[in-house]
Amino acid sequence: MRAEARAAGAREEHLVVVTEAPLVSGAEHALAQLVAGISDDMRVTVASVDAAVGGWVASHRPGAHTVALPSLSEKRDLLNIPHARKVLAALRPTVVHLNKTEVGGLRYFEIICHTLPNTRLVSVVHHVEAPGSFFSGLLSQLLARRSDAVIAVGRSLARELESLLRLPEGHVKAIHNAIDPASGFEGSRTRPHARPFTAGMLTRLVPHKRVEDVVCAVSQLEGAELLVGGTGPELNRLQTSVRRLxxxxxxxxxxxxxxxxxxxxxxxxxxxxxxxxxxxxxxxAQRAGLPIVASNVGGVPEIVTEGVDGFLFEPGDVAALAARLRELANDDVLLSNMAAAARAAAARRPSPVEVATSYAEVFWPAAEAV
Structure with a gap:
């Protein structure tokens, strides 16, 4: 808490971040950067359904606390709502940050948080996808309108979310993700002659990631290899497909x-x-100085500049993906130029401290109001 507020005897500022992720993915990396970078004056608790995920996020901030939440993802879990509210109410947060991997994520936790007294609710959306039903969309719209702030992790995502939920223009604030500039990735500078051209990705192995597309594309490049870091329910199916090919x-x-x-x-x-x-x-990847070939979706075009530090293709277009990979595999000058452009783009990105400051501008008014 800022000194003047503390001197006035105001309630201690307490940020509670909520995640129901079953494993660490990009949204949790972004949350960890925020937890690490937010002001030292704010007490932080990570409330998570998965203890391992919560512990991992909290480990990025000395002194951060963790608390376990019951799952509310299935209809059979609704009996857990009273317990979930009791846990969150006992924390007496001044700010709750809901870390949503999708528009309808954390819905029941969001409803609970609207009942907590003297608490500012900030909803952060990492992916925008149409709700599964009319009722789901209507509920998401009502909750977004009631939240004290709604944040999307990119400009295009913010506008897309406003359109999807019929929110007023400017209702959703865009705050981009960031990574630690001291990440330490080296990337391939000059490919050793002994190593074949190699593509790679870090991803959860779930259907919407379409990992099979890059497997098929690599199969069309003679001698090329693929490294995939990540796991998920699609792993066995993908391994079977690889063996079949x-x-x-x-x-x-x-x-x-x-x-x-x-x-x-x-x-x-x-x-x-x-x-x-x-x-x-x-x-x-850009921090590592790597050219990127990516599907043209969501906030990706805000990161990758077509023809400068990478290429964009329409999702599912395996032929276009294979063609771009072949182009890079056969042109060392292009590969080198795009690698340099990627490093330059990374240097221009906002730092985690700058991103945390943007979030603080959303969080601080809550502390002043309670």
Missing amino acids: GLGSRVHFLEWVEPGEVLDNIDVYVLTSKIEGHPISLLQ
Whole structure:
């Protein structure tokens, strides 16, 4: 709490961040950067459904607390609502930050938070996708209108969310994600002659990531290899597909690894998602000095400049993806120029401190009002 507020005896400022993610992905990386960078004057608690995810986020801030929340993702979980409210109310937050991976995420936690006294509710949306039903869309619209602030992690996502939920222009604030400039990724500077051209990605293995598209694209490039860092429910199916295509020696699933284990051993970064926000993995790839070939969705065009530091293609267009990878594999000058442009783009990105300051401008009014 700022000194003048503390001297006046105001309630201690307490930021509670809420996540129901079952594993660490880009949205949790963004949350960890925020937790690390927010003012030391604010007490921080990470409230999570998955203890491992909550502990990982909290580990980025010395002194941050963790608390376990019950799952509210299924209809059978609704009996847990009274317990969830009791847990959140006991924390007496001044600000609750809901870290949503999708528009309808954390819905029941959001309803609970609207009942907490003297609490500012900030809803942060990482992906924008049409709600599954009319009722779901209407509820998302009502909750967004009642929230004290709604944030999307990119300009295009903010406008898309306003359109989707019929919110007034300017209702959704855009705050981009950031990564630590001291991330330490090296990336491939000059490909060793002994190593084949290698593409790579860091991703959850779930259907909307469309990882099979890059597997098919790499199969069309003679001798090219693929490194995939990440795991998920699609892993077994993808491994079966790789074996069926005879790519067992060229496509490698590393499961969860440190980003550098992929980024330091590839020539180009690939993103094939059907839905995206402002992907942390692309920021990491640019920091590593890697050209990017990515699907033209969500906030991706705000990161990748077509023909300068990478290429964009329409999601699902495997032929276009393969053509761009082939172009980079066959042109070392183009690869080098795009790598330099990627590093330059990374240097222009806002720092985690700047991003945390933008969030603080949303959080602080709550502290002044309670």
